[in-house]
Amino acid sequence: MNNSIEEVVDQGLTSRAQRFIDELAHCVNIGLSVSKVDSKGGTTLVLPYNQALVGNADTGIMHGGAITTLMDTASGTAVICSLNEFEICPTLDLRIDYLKAAEPQQPVYGFAECYRISRNVVFTRGYAFQDNPDDPIAYCVGTFMRLGTEFTPDYFRKRVLEGDYQ
């Protein structure tokens, strides 16, 4: 699952991704942040362990819904970081396989990348993991609809892009 070629962290894309996520109230609310974005737009987010996101109070395991939010956001952010021009792309569909429960008290990382960008649709894939990316807790594939750059208001584009590659 790990690329054999050492991935290169792109500081510009990483801070762009963080600015994008900071615009999303729910992501701020649950403490989602960007771990890194590589030069191909592959995006890793981190969801800190959060009692408020627990599904089963007896086990302390975070609910699958929180993992869905992590993976939807990681995939959507990978789309933003992979397109040549900034474009809002809503999720068309998302499928998540839950391989095993996340360990309580530990953060969950979500990695996503775009494996095909067509004129209308962007295809993403990714996985969620804790300490070892080769031992994922969930797999995810998604598709995102391209709306075209004209659907993204200038002020929003500016807020997300400003500061790129400074």
Next chain:
Amino acid sequence: MNIRQLVAEAHKSGDYSDLIAQIPYAKTIGVECERFGDDVIFKLPANRMNIGNPLLPAIHGGVIGGFMELSAALYLMMFQDVPKLPKIVDFSIDYLRAGYYQDTFVECELTRQGKRVANVSIYAWQKTRAEPITTARAHFLIPDN
């Protein structure tokens, strides 16, 4: 009180808040549940903290997914005598329309219950049930009794 007792109490009184309060994530996003005859409809009241698209504004797609997933698990506990929150195996969601910053409703349907696995279809809408904003399906592992 265990989950079975909570479910029995909730069915009797029609008030599901004690059952839902057992699940911290449900409280965080604000899930509610109301009974209509033999059916239940789950409700996610509009909440600024659930916004994921500031432009429309619209609810975060992940929150809608989480709400649907949670509704399906609650549904199994309420109607299939599942004694605790069942483990989810997989979840697939289609986004059909924007989920605006409004109240959202969910209804579940048991597609198939086997000995170990249940398949649940889930529908979410805002304005009218005839115009779903998302449809989803999920598989759950049924815990041993």
